[in-house]
Amino acid sequence: MLRATWRGLETWHGREACRRASLRPYRVGWLASPGIFGPVDREVVATVRAAAHALSGAGCLVEEVRLPVLEQTDANSVLWQLQQMEARPEFAKVTAGHEAQIFRHAKLVLDTPDTPIADFVAAEQAIERLRDSFAEYFQRYDALLCPVTPFPATKHGLNDLVVDGVTVSPFHVMSATSPFSLTGMPALSMRFGTSHDGLPIGVQMVSSWLAESTVLKIASLLEEVSPVRDLHPTI
Template sequence: MDKEIFYSDATALAGLIRRRDLSPVEVMQAHLDRIDATNPEINAIVTMADDAMKHARAAEAAVMRGDELGPLHGVPFTVKDSIDTAGVMTQRGSPIFKGRLPAEDATSVARLKRAGGILLAKTNLPEFSYWIESDNLLSGRSNNPWDVTRTPGGSSGGESAAIAAGMSPLGLGTDLAISVRGPAAQTGITSMKATHGSVPMTGIWPRAPRRFWHVGPMARSIRDIALAFSQLAGPDGHDAFSSNAPVYRDRLPFTPSRPLRIGWMTGPGFGPVDPEVAAIVKSAAEALQGPGVMVEQVGIAALERDFALDVFNRIHVMEMKPAFAAATAGRHPDELYKMAKTMLSLPDTSMADFIEAEQAAERLRDGFEAYFAQYDALITHVLPIPAHKHGVDRFVIDGQEVDATYLQGATVPLNVTGLPGIALPFGKSQGMPVNVQIVGKWHAESLILHIASLLEAVSPMRGLHPSL
């Protein structure tokens, strides 16, 4: 029975609790037991919320009293350790913030709690949420539950590993260039980076800059992503980027008002892609073809003119380096890990390069706008390869040698432009999950969630979990 609980999605658990088929206490205990059994090997969970069982008992009492219940009533959730949680340590993967205890929840955490969710634990990440592997001096390295010799990704790698392993049904991650979609792809779960500003970043480091930053839901089903997003979206009066964000309440199902036209591509403009991954993208796109959906291979000229990863790097070094400098000022070098040292050592972007990169970002936005004038969505890969071995920083992909930053080639365009994207498992390569990415125009979350649900229904990965 425990396996049926810890591999059930959040929507199913909420329904079982509401119908009194399961109690919140049983659900919480099953996940606590699962953490005890699997976390020593995976190292996804870094801090437990000590009052989780107390809140589960309170949630059970509310059910028995017949109180009005929120859509996530009694359901545990986990949170990446860069997101503030009141009374539960948020240490950002760095000895500099060891023992840091926030007084308030981040807006995203508060909203999941208001929906009835119960904070279970905090999950691992790279130092300052800043790399494609979840490893740091404070809490060590997280491992992929499909193969512990491989990474679960970064920066939300602890979160992806916890959900994939059944330690949590639902979680929150952050995404600067790859970080909710990449880890989801490496562990075979689902995630969404919504339109920039849709979910407030209040209570998440860094406060500035946050032009490319997002916070988003991670789960094992598209319906859970839709449910979580319905609770997370909308302005909070603090994050100015969220001031014009619509409140999403559609959930699923969603019915398009007309036939859909969907394009798919794996390049050019994303960098090299492994042929097996490219074939999975093609098969996912072809699976959508049918009544009411027209699918064809496409190209986007703007991505070929301006390589989004290069554009991103020139802008964000200029913007992020001061944040790193402020956080590490006066600290001993032994308190800094790889990426803080790397960021601080990078040469400043010249003003001329910065201005050109800003203009390139505008060209990319215009290019996607032109694409979405003709198409409703875009299907791409998330990563050019499946989850890689720990510590690898150079790869040969389709005959081309590249550094590790190239893994962000298909994800970072959505951070530069602010467009929404969903990561969804749709196959395997080297025995590891491979996800596809569904991209929509600004604030088209309802549509891309609908498309993702269609793909989920026919995915070869449906119902598969790591054999832990």
């Protein structure tokens, strides 16, 4: 009987602690430039900053942060070392007979030699450094707000482009999402702005492992105050 009572109190205490925790404001860190590996378009930076201000106005505790390992790690290169060998057999199947029509990415996957074991190990170690940094970050914050792409939407079939004065390959589009693909963290993207030529600019909300409900809740707060919430395509 005593044991059952104690377990009941433990359960109540756990639920009460969760209830109290849910009443405190969400703690959100944000970064844009510097923030990820490589340059970020100024309109994207402005959009992320505007989203941070909007979350602050919605009652979240928001502050600008720096994650040095995120700035220093070429996550696209790390992802490539691991993905290229895994993807090649499937790419070969679906592109058979259409080799002249495939995009640069698929062609590189098919043509690049296997990743040397030393590079493979280095890539795995880079992922561990990212995980360690995020684990420490999410001890202090509930979510991370950042770009989802380093530049606004572009035309299909993009070639190299200039971002904030730096020429980058079209694969730079993945620089803000690759770190979370590598570490398996829940991330959500949503439009929050518009470029000078009318194209959408998104932001990305990231939370800790198994905290999908957090990222969804904070994104819903952001959606309520979004300047593009009522925009719809002309049909």
